[in-house]
Amino acid sequence: MEESSVDLGFIYNSQHRLKLKKMIPFFSEWSKQNQVSIGLYTLADLNLEQLKTKGIIIHNGNVINGLLKVPIFNFNFALHTTNNNRKKMRYLRKNEKIVIINPINSFNQTILFDMLSSFPTYLPFLFPYESFTKEKLEDALETKKKAILLKEKSFLPPKIIQVKKAESNVFEIFYGQNKQTIKEEIMDYLSKVIQDKPYLILKGEDLLTWKGLPLEVRIYVQKNNEGKWRIGEKLVKRSLLAKNSVYTASLEEVFKESMLQDHLKKVELLEQVSLNVFSALDFYIPFLGHCFLDFVFDHEGNPYVLYIGGWDTDHLLFRLDDETSAVECMKSAFSYLLELKNQAKEEKRDSTCG
Amino acid sequence: MWVKIQKATDNEGDTTIIVPSELNEQWLHKTHVQYGERSIPITVKVDVNLVYNQENNYENPQMIHFSSALIEKLDLIDKITYQISEDNETISLGPIVGFLLGDQQYYYHDRYLQELTISMENYAKIGGLFMAFNHFSVDWDQRVVHGLFYDFELKKWSYGRMPIPMVIYRRGFTYGNRFVERLQQLKGMFLFNEIRFNKWQMYNLLQDHTSFQTYLPETVRYVNADSIKQMIDKYKKIILKPADLSRGRGIIVLEKIKEKIKVRDYRSVVPYFIEENNLQSLLEGENLFKNDYIIQQYINLARISDALWDIRIVMQKDPEHQWRCSGIECRVAGRNRVITNISNGGRALTLKQALLESFEKEIDPEITELEVIRISEQFCKLMDQTGYKFAEFGLDLAIDEEMNFWFIEANVRPTFNGFKTLDMEIYKKICENPVFFASSVAGFKRM
Numbered sequence: 001m002e003e004s005s006v007d008l009g010f011i012y013n014s015q016h017r018l019k020l021k022k023m024i025p026f027f028s029e030w031s032k033q034n035q036v037s038i039g040l041y042t043l044a045d046l047n048l049e050q051l052k053t054k055g056i057i058i059h060n061g062n063v064i065n066g067l068l069k070v071p072i073f074n075f076n077f078a079l080h081t082t083n084n085n086r087k088k089m090r091y092l093r094k095n096e097k098i099v100i101i102n103p104i105n106s107f108n109q110t111i112l113f114d115m116l117s118s119f120p121t122y123l124p125f126l127f128p129y130e131s132f133t134k135e136k137l138e139d140a141l142e143t144k145k146k147a148i149l150l151k152e153k154s155f156l157p158p159k160i161i162q163v164k165k166a167e168s169n170v171f172e173i174f175y176g177q178n179k180q181t182i183k184e185e186i187m188d189y190l191s192k193v194i195q196d197k198p199y200l201i202l203k204g205e206d207l208l209t210w211k212g213l214p215l216e217v218r219i220y221v222q223k224n225n226e227g228k229w230r231i232g233e234k235l236v237k238r239s240l241l242a243k244n245s246v247y248t249a250s251l252e253e254v255f256k257e258s259m260l261q262d263h264l265k266k267v268e269l270l271e272q273v274s275l276n277v278f279s280a281l282d283f284y285i286p287f288l289g290h291c292f293l294d295f296v297f298d299h300e301g302n303p304y305v306l307y308i309g310g311w312d313t314d315h316l317l318f319r320l321d322d323e324t325s326a327v328e329c330m331k332s333a334f335s336y337l338l339e340l341k342n343q344a345k346e347e348k349r350d351s352t353c354g
Numbered sequence: 355m356w357v358k359i360q361k362a363t364d365n366e367g368d369t370t371i372i373v374p375s376e377l378n379e380q381w382l383h384k385t386h387v388q389y390g391e392r393s394i395p396i397t398v399k400v401d402v403n404l405v406y407n408q409e410n411n412y413e414n415p416q417m418i419h420f421s422s423a424l425i426e427k428l429d430l431i432d433k434i435t436y437q438i439s440e441d442n443e444t445i446s447l448g449p450i451v452g453f454l455l456g457d458q459q460y461y462y463h464d465r466y467l468q469e470l471t472i473s474m475e476n477y478a479k480i481g482g483l484f485m486a487f488n489h490f491s492v493d494w495d496q497r498v499v500h501g502l503f504y505d506f507e508l509k510k511w512s513y514g515r516m517p518i519p520m521v522i523y524r525r526g527f528t529y530g531n532r533f534v535e536r537l538q539q540l541k542g543m544f545l546f547n548e549i550r551f552n553k554w555q556m557y558n559l560l561q562d563h564t565s566f567q568t569y570l571p572e573t574v575r576y577v578n579a580d581s582i583k584q585m586i587d588k589y590k591k592i593i594l595k596p597a598d599l600s601r602g603r604g605i606i607v608l609e610k611i612k613e614k615i616k617v618r619d620y621r622s623v624v625p626y627f628i629e630e631n632n633l634q635s636l637l638e639g640e641n642l643f644k645n646d647y648i649i650q651q652y653i654n655l656a657r658i659s660d661a662l663w664d665i666r667i668v669m670q671k672d673p674e675h676q677w678r679c680s681g682i683e684c685r686v687a688g689r690n691r692v693i694t695n696i697s698n699g700g701r702a703l704t705l706k707q708a709l710l711e712s713f714e715k716e717i718d719p720e721i722t723e724l725e726v727i728r729i730s731e732q733f734c735k736l737m738d739q740t741g742y743k744f745a746e747f748g749l750d751l752a753i754d755e756e757m758n759f760w761f762i763e764a765n766v767r768p769t770f771n772g773f774k775t776l777d778m779e780i781y782k783k784i785c786e787n788p789v790f791f792a793s794s795v796a797g798f799k800r801m
Contacts, residue, residue, distance in 0.1 A: 094457055096528050104460050111463045118500070118513035283500035284513070285461045286490045347532075 003052050003067040006039035006059070008337050009074035011100075014042045016078075024056070024063055026327050030334060032061040036341075038334070039068040043078070043085040046070065051098075073341045075101045075289060075333050077311050081155045093287075099340060101289035101333075105310030108153045110200055112308045115284045116277060125273055125295075127304050132199035134187050140203050141165045148202040149194070150307065160306070161193060162204075162214075204304070208297040210236075210258055215297055216306065217251055219274040222290040225335035229275045232332070233325045234267075237294075260301035270295060270303055277305070289336055290329070355438045356415035356481060356801070357447070359430060361422050369427060371445070372399045372419035376406035381445065388446040389428045390483070390517030391497065391540060396424065396445075412478045412801070429498055429517050433505065435481045437798045449482035449796035451789070452499070452519035454489070454534075454545075456526020456767070462486060462502060464511040470504075473785040477506045479800045480793050485516055488526075489533040492518065521796040523745065523788050524548060525767055544795050546745035547766040552597040554648050556764065563736055569729060569751070569761040576647035579634030586610050591652035598646060607652060653760050655752045658703075658711045662687040664752040664762055665705065667730045668770050670787045671745045673794035677734040679727045680787055681780040683772040684708035702772030717757060726751060729759055737764075745791055 010027075012020055020040065031038050041055030051070045056063060070092070080086045093103040113129055116122045130136055132149060140147040145165045151158040162174040163186070171186045172179065175193065182189050207214040220232035234251045251270075255263035274293050282288060294307040362372050373381055378400045386393050407416045415435045425432060436447040459466045470486055477484075487501030499518055502511035522537060524547040537545055551559065557573045560566050574581055576594065585592045586608055596604035609616040615633065618625040655662050663686040672678045684703045703711070705726070706719040730749050737744050748768020752760045773781035790800050 093460065094528060108463075111461065111465075114463065115461075115513050118515065280500075283491050283493060284488075286457075286488065 003069050004037075004039070004057050004059070005069050006037040006057060006071050007073070007341060008036055008038050008334060009071040010038060010040045011074055011076045011078050012040060012042060013078040013080075014044050023326070023330065024058075026330060027058050028061050028063055030331065031058045034334075034338060035060075036338060039071055041068065041070075043080060043088045046088055048088050048091055070098060072097060072344070073099050073101075073337045075337055076103055076105065077290075077333075079105050079155055079312065099287065101287050101337060101340075102291075102310045103287060105312065106153065106155050107285075107308055107310065109150055109308065110152050110198070112281070113200070113305075115281060116305070119280050122273070122277060122280070122305075125277075125303055125305050127202040127204050129200050129202050132194070132201050136201055137163070137187075137190075140201055141171070144203050146204060146206070148204045148306075149190070150200045150202060152198040152200060156312070161190070163190075202304075202306075204296075205298040208258060208260075208299055208301065210254055215254065215258065217270065217295045217297075217303075218292050219270060219295070220290070220292045220329070221274050221278050222329065222332050223288070223336045224332055225339045227336065227339065229278050230332065231271050231274065232290075232329055234270075255301065258301070263301075266301050266303075273303065277308075290333060356410055356412050356435055357418050357438050358415040358435050359420050359425070359432045359447075360417055361425055361432065362419040367423055368397060368421060369394050369424040370397050370399055370421040371424070372401045372404065372421075374404040374406040374416075375400045375402050377416075381440075384440070384443060384445050386444045387424070387428065388444050389430060389448075390450040390519045392428050392517045393444070394424060394427050412481060429515050431483055431503055431514055431516060433507070434483060434503070435506075436483070437481050437801070439797050446797065447482075449480060449484075449793040449798040450517070450519045450521070451482070451484050451792040451796060452501070452522040453484070453486045454522050454524045454526060455486055457488075457528050458526075462488070464502065467502065467511050469785055471509070471511070472782055473789050474504050474506065475782060476786060476789075476800075477504065480789060480798065481801075482793065482796075482798060483516065483519075484789065485514075485519060486511060492533075494536075520544065521792045522546065523792050527767065544743065546743050546792070546795075548744075549742050550766050552646070553595055553763060554597045554646065557648065559740065560733075560736065560761065566732060566736060566761070569759055571650045571653055571760060573648050573650045576649055579637070581649055582608065582633060582637075583630075585649045585651065586615070589651040593650050593652050594647050595650065596646065597648050604647075609652070653752065653754050655754050655760070656712045656757075658686050658708060662752075663703070663708055663712065664750050665708075665726060666768065666770065666772065667726060667749045667751065668768060668784050669730050669734050669747045669749060670784070671791045672787070673790045673800065675791070675794070677731050678787075679730060680784045681770065681773055681777075682723065682726060683770070683776055685772060702776050704776060712753075713757070722753075725759065729761075733761070733764060745788060 027038055027040070037057065037059040039055045039057055041053040045054040047053065052067055053070060055068050057066050057068055076089070080089050089103055092098050092100050110131060113126060116126060127148070137147060141163060147163050149161040149163065159175060164172040166172050166181070169184045171182045173182055173189065209215060216237040218235040218237060221229050222232050224230045236251055236254050251267055252263060255266055260266055277293060278288060278291055290311055292309050293305055295303040296306045297303055362370065371387065381398045384398055385395060387396050401419065404417065404419070407414055410416055412435055420430065437449065439446045439448060453470060455462060467486060474484065484504045485499060485501045487499045491501050492499050497518060499516045501516060503514050503516060505512050518540065520542050522545045524534070524545060527550045534545065534548060537543055538548065554575055557570065561570055574585060576582070582592070591607070591609040594606040594608065606617060606619045613630055614627045615630055616625050616627055657663070663684050666683050666685060668680045669677050670680045682705050684705055685700050686703060686708070687700050705723055709717050709719045709722060729751060733749055734747055737747065744766060747764050747766060748770065749764045750762035752762050754760060770781065770784050773784065793800070
């Protein structure tokens with residue numbers, strides 16, 4: 001069977017096939033408006049040797065299933081957890097003739113925190129942190145009475161372990177939405193949870209809570225058609241990266257309810273920090289196009305970065321009732337990709353003329 | 355002189371250097387400080403309380419104070435120790451050397467820079483700012499590099515904001531040349547390994563030199579099945595190589611046996627046969643020629659226990675800017691393999707071991723080694739004649755059953771992992787030689 005050539009590629013996780021189907025009318029409309037063809041495919045279907053894949057081909061508003069060549073410009077909206085798919089992505093990423101935006105969506109948090117620490121501007125938004133050892137945790141609990149433990153790298157946003165020293169040898173541990181009180185054998189308990197995986201100790205402040213649980217805000221950012229970062233959705237969450245804790249209440253309302261002074265300025269600050277953080281990370285990590293930052297707050301409402309991610313498979317945007325934000329997100333992603341394609345065409349023309 | 359920079363306590367707005375009175379006469383008329391690409395006008399002042407360091411060495415550097423405005427304008431990393439070089443008007447802090455990385459890692463961190471960390475083992479003999487960065491790390495508006503610099507006290511690479519270095523050792527080639535061209539436009543830039551020739555370009559360069567032709571197997575570029583047919587009719591056995599790939603990827607050996615062609619590729623240990631008239635459709639069907647391919651006569655190379663072997667010679671420039679052989683390793687292919695890479699099941703041997711196992715006593719290892727080095731030096735000098743700047747090559751030579759030498763290929767960014775098992779000291783030297791060469795280009799010698 002002859003394979004089709006398409007302009008832009010969309011890589012997704014196969015378990016999201018059904019969700020993706022709902023987005024097809026959007027892709028079809030966008031493809032027609034911008035006169036570009038799109039191929040939607042999974043890495044599982046990709047033949048690496050031949051750089052061909054089965055997929056959904058959208059051309060001039062028509063949607064067919066078929067065989068396509070891997071396009072030059074692709075957006076990776078997937079997390080690849082199997083060795084085979086990760087190998088395929090590594091190969092695509094290193095291929096000089098192919099551009100993959102967001103080739104990796106799950107970052108090593110220690111490395112990203114180290115990168116951000118090199119910009120003095122962002123230090124106020126980072127908790128003091130270090131790699132987990134038993135001794136360092138004991139020290140943190142002795143001096144600060146509390147600490148947050150964050151897994152360095154995981155494919156799913158990890159639950160966070162909060163440890164508070166209530167009194168001598170009595171510790172309160174918050175793990176997701178569970179709370180336990182542990183006497184003395186805290187390291188035994190933690191070693192079962194951590195299982196020798198690398199963790200970070202964030203030497204946190206007392207966190208601002210909302211409706212009884214730590215307030216958390218996720219800010220999505222993505223590049224627009226000019227390659228500039230723009231703010232996407234802002235989600236209010238609770239329970240430190242735990243699932244099913246999203247609220248549709250607006251950030252402004254929550255800040256106001258939490259009696260924070262200058263709540264609008266605090267929202268502005270969060271947006272500004274998010275935009276600047278990824279502009280800075282662009283110097284260390286190539287081909288970023290869609291990312292998010294999770295923030296927590298101290299009692300004055302000062303934000304601290306808790307977690308940095310690219311695209312997560314359990315994308316919260318698609319779980320909100322209103323699909324407009326998802327459509328906006330896709331529109332921005334494809335406009336950026338199309339701009340890259342047009343730029344490449346210009347560069348090619350320049351080099352031919354020159 | 356070794357120096358360490360401290361921020362001046364009196365926070366003056368101008369760009370001032372404060373030195374002990376003993377340096378006043380020598381430095382009073384200096385007008386600029388040079389730090390990588392940055393050259394900032396300065397005023398030199400004296401602080402009689404600053405102690406002049408008689409016993410100057412890396413451990414006891416001279417303390418010099420820079421105003422905070424100067425530190426800011428230089429984007430100075432002030433936690434490391436520098437050497438000073440000077441001319442009539444300018445004081446230079448250095449060496450400032452950049453390693454331009456490739457895309458082996460999606461993003462870099464100290465934990466992924468082991469080879470560069472090994473290269474820094476003798477850092478205390480050279481000091482200065484060594485940075486590792488990528489093609490996307492330069493902020494051209496601010497003219498700064500966001501990269502990793504080596505912190506000898508911590509023995510690790512830390513992220514930081516630095517000026518653009520004027521000596522750059524290129525170690526990655528997978529991105530377009532636009533970035534490299536932009537760097538080359540900077541006045542005074544020394545960018546080494548600025549280009550990588552593919553196999554076809556290399557062949558064309560070398561075959562112009564009569565003295566080197568003798569080491570080159572006949573090579574043609576793949577156009578269609580006829581190109582293969584002509585070569586296979588002439589030589590009966592040929593080797594097809596992708597012009598742009600290294601490490602043996604994509605290699606196919608074809609051998610004409612009566613009316614059939616025996617095919618063996620780099621992935622398999624078991625060959626298969628095709629009809630000669632099906633060659634074009636089969637190869638295209640397999641999508642083998644999506645890449646640019648060259649076709650070479652197959653050389654019956656010497657073998658060790660029926661396995662192919664070749665010689666990897668690492669050539670590097672020394673601080674006197676002369677080509678030197680840093681190491682020779684022989685790589686024996688895995689059983690029934692057409693390529694010799696260690697990563698493909700091969701093993702590493704010394705030249706002496708390989709010659710002994712392959713030819714027993716027929717060949718003198720010392721004379722062979724001298725000949726191998728002579729050919730490699732000849733190659734490097736030919737590369738210098740192209741006008742491009744090179745500082746490192748990994749040459750692959752081979753010896754055939756008649757004891758003739760053959761040039762297989764050369765890479766500007768060779769892997770030399772075989773030395774880890776053969777001789778760790780040689781491996782470490784290969785890692786650190788670029789540091790001393792690049793420092794010397796920057797105007798700073800090993801102390």
